[in-house]
Amino acid sequence: MVDTPQRPEPTVAPEPPPMISVEGLTKHYGAVLAIDGVCFSVAQGEVVGFLGPNGAGKTTTMRILCGSLGATAGTASVGGVDVQAHPIQVKARIGYLPESPPLYKGMGVRNYLRFAAAIKGTKAPVEAIERVLEQVGLLEKVGGMPAADRIIGHLSKGFQQRVGLAQALIHDPDVLILDEPTSGLDPAQRKEIRDLLLALARESRRTVILSTHVLADVEAICGRVVIIDQGTIVAQDSIESLRGQAGRVRVVLKRPSLEAVAELQALDGVHGVETGTDGGYMLSVSGDCRTQIADVAVPHGLLELREDQSLEEIYLRLTGGDR
Amino acid sequence: MKKVLAIAGRELRAYFSTPVGWLCLTGFVGVTGIFFALMTTEFAAQATRDQFNPYAPSQLNLTDWLIQPFFANTAVILLMICPALSMSLFAEDRRSGALELLLAAPVSSTQIVLGKYLGSLGFVTAMLATTLPMTGVLYWLGTPDTGVILCAYLATFLLAASFMAVGMLTSACTTSQVVALVLSFGLLLTLWVLSWTAGLGDLGEAVAAISMLSHLEQLSKGLLHVEDAVYFLSFIGFFVFATTQRVEAYRWR
Numbered sequence: 367m368v369d370t371p372q373r374p375e376p377t378v379a380p381e382p383p384p385m386i387s388v389e390g391l392t393k394h395y396g397a398v399l400a401i402d403g404v405c406f407s408v409a410q411g412e413v414v415g416f417l418g419p420n421g422a423g424k425t426t427t428m429r430i431l432c433g434s435l436g437a438t439a440g441t442a443s444v445g446g447v448d449v450q451a452h453p454i455q456v457k458a459r460i461g462y463l464p465e466s467p468p469l470y471k472g473m474g475v476r477n478y479l480r481f482a483a484a485i486k487g488t489k490a491p492v493e494a495i496e497r498v499l500e501q502v503g504l505l506e507k508v509g510g511m512p513a514a515d516r517i518i519g520h521l522s523k524g525f526q527q528r529v530g531l532a533q534a535l536i537h538d539p540d541v542l543i544l545d546e547p548t549s550g551l552d553p554a555q556r557k558e559i560r561d562l563l564l565a566l567a568r569e570s571r572r573t574v575i576l577s578t579h580v581l582a583d584v585e586a587i588c589g590r591v592v593i594i595d596q597g598t599i600v601a602q603d604s605i606e607s608l609r610g611q612a613g614r615v616r617v618v619l620k621r622p623s624l625e626a627v628a629e630l631q632a633l634d635g636v637h638g639v640e641t642g643t644d645g646g647y648m649l650s651v652s653g654d655c656r657t658q659i660a661d662v663a664v665p666h667g668l669l670e671l672r673e674d675q676s677l678e679e680i681y682l683r684l685t686g687g688d689r
Numbered sequence: 690m691k692k693v694l695a696i697a698g699r700e701l702r703a704y705f706s707t708p709v710g711w712l713c714l715t716g717f718v719g720v721t722g723i724f725f726a727l728m729t730t731e732f733a734a735q736a737t738r739d740q741f742n743p744y745a746p747s748q749l750n751l752t753d754w755l756i757q758p759f760f761a762n763t764a765v766i767l768l769m770i771c772p773a774l775s776m777s778l779f780a781e782d783r784r785s786g787a788l789e790l791l792l793a794a795p796v797s798s799t800q801i802v803l804g805k806y807l808g809s810l811g812f813v814t815a816m817l818a819t820t821l822p823m824t825g826v827l828y829w830l831g832t833p834d835t836g837v838i839l840c841a842y843l844a845t846f847l848l849a850a851s852f853m854a855v856g857m858l859t860s861a862c863t864t865s866q867v868v869a870l871v872l873s874f875g876l877l878l879t880l881w882v883l884s885w886t887a888g889l890g891d892l893g894e895a896v897a898a899i900s901m902l903s904h905l906e907q908l909s910k911g912l913l914h915v916e917d918a919v920y921f922l923s924f925i926g927f928f929v930f931a932t933t934q935r936v937e938a939y940r941w942r
Contacts, residue, residue: 432793433792433793433940434789434792434793434939434940435940435941436940436941453795454795454796454797455795457793457794457795458795460793462789462793464786464789464793466786467786468785468786468787468788468789468790468793469785469786469787469790470699470703470785470787471785472703472706472707473699473702473703473706477702481695481698481699482790482794484691484692484695485692485695485696485790485791485794485795485796486794486795487691487692487795533790
């Protein structure tokens with residue numbers, strides 16, 4: 367018998383471990399239950415929107431992830447390292463921007479960033495400071511001199527938010543956690559911050575969790591959303607499949623008729639048809655059945671066919687805000 | 690250690706960029722200066738009178754007549770100024786939300802507390818250093834006992850450090866600087882007057898031993914006892930440790 371050289375077993379590439387994994391996270395503030403058994407995970411490079419009404423537990427969850435708050439039960443880990451067990455190690459990999467940016471308003475922007483760099487143990491702080499100043503647009507001139515050379519307290523709220531963002535980025539973290547980065551800003555400032563976040567999100571290696579109330583921001587920036595309500599996760603999915611779950615489709619026909627309505631109603635996946643005023647129909651559907659609808663509707667003179675489910679509606683339905 | 694120094698440096702610079710820091714510094718320099726001027730004038734007058742008094746001691750003692758009373762007065766001034774210096778340490782950071790920067794940074798609660806404490810001690814040291822020209826004048830006027838002066842400075846520094854440690858704990862317990870100020874001043878004043886119980890039997894003696902004043906006496910005479918040094922160091926250690934526990938508790942609220 368001849369020994370054939372053993373061929374190495376074909377190895378299946380293991381699923382990369384999630385960058386952030388949260389399991390059964392629970393937090394009591396005294397008698398108040400802030401979050402209750404929150405579970406979710408975020409893969410490396412993913413940009414996740416964290417949604418929920420005020421007081422739903424977004425900030426609590428984020429603070430636990432950042433190690434600035436301890437959990438009552440459950441575990442949170444970043445890059446496979448438990449936050450509670452090795453907080454220093456984890457914090458070195460996280461950049462956190464709380465809802466109100468943690469600024470020393472009496473300090474100059476550069477001095478503040480130098481301090482942030484020092485306590486985060488940033489290597490080559492001078493280069494790091496210039497890099498983030500450039501990244502968040504603080505080298506722009508405000509009132510005749512670059513924002514970076516001014517006292518933080520003298521800057522507008524939008525620029526202060528950028529300083530907060532610069533602080534979160536200074537140590538080039540793997541994970542960026544942003545708590546309502548666009549709250550309290552005027553529309554122009556909001557757009558600026560949003561563009562900044564978009565640019566950050568495109569750097570695919572960085573994992574970002576972003577909480578916000580501005581659903582348009584989520585749609586623009588995030589690939590996936592986690593929705594939390596009253597301390598529990600009510601949905602976590604990509605925006606597309608959330609839309610598809612229980613969608614509404616708007617159909618406008620050139621020749622609306624009872625016959626057309628009956629045909630549409632007979633389709634699989636169509637639960638109901640409401641008649642609009644302009645010859646349009648609103649269909650409640652489950653799953654993506656646009657093709658079938660089109661097949662039926664074209665003979666009746668199809669003018670318009672579109673999914674009419676905004677993220678806002680989904681959000682309101684899931685968080686019970688539409689009741 | 691680098692991170693501790695970074696926090697200390699920021700804290701120290703913050704004193705010099707706020708009105709409170711400058712007000713306390715100015716007040717301290719002003720009041721100690723006035724006391725010193727009055728005392729030296731009084732001393733000079735006494736010396737002149739004694740020249741014509743055949744029964745007076747051959748030489749007036751600088752230690753008893755000037756150094757001790759001056760540092761005793763400085764101690765009282767510090768009792769009033771230190772709560773104002775320590776009130777912002779944690780209360781202000783918590784109110785403004787800037788503490789979140791420290792809590793989310795890869796530093797331990799101990800590092801945060803030590804950094805802030807060292808920074809505040811840096812300012813206190815700078816404040817005490819403003820009295821150096823005054824003690825320098827003593828060398829110009831006469832021949833003071835250097836050992837006594839050094840010991841008095843050590844005592845004053847330890848006392849101020851104790852005040853700051855108490856103030857830091859009260860500052861960590863509230864988000865209002867005013868509450869921190871009132872709390873620490875009340876606490877310090879209570880600890881101060883505890884020494885008055887010294888004459889009331891054994892229990893009185895024991896209670897008095899808790900007071901800073903009881904341990905200051907020997908030190909300001911130029912006598913460095915181990916028990917006094919141990920007292921101040923453990924007093925500071927206790928309050929710094931308690932503050933660390935308080936800061937750790939922020940994460941568990």
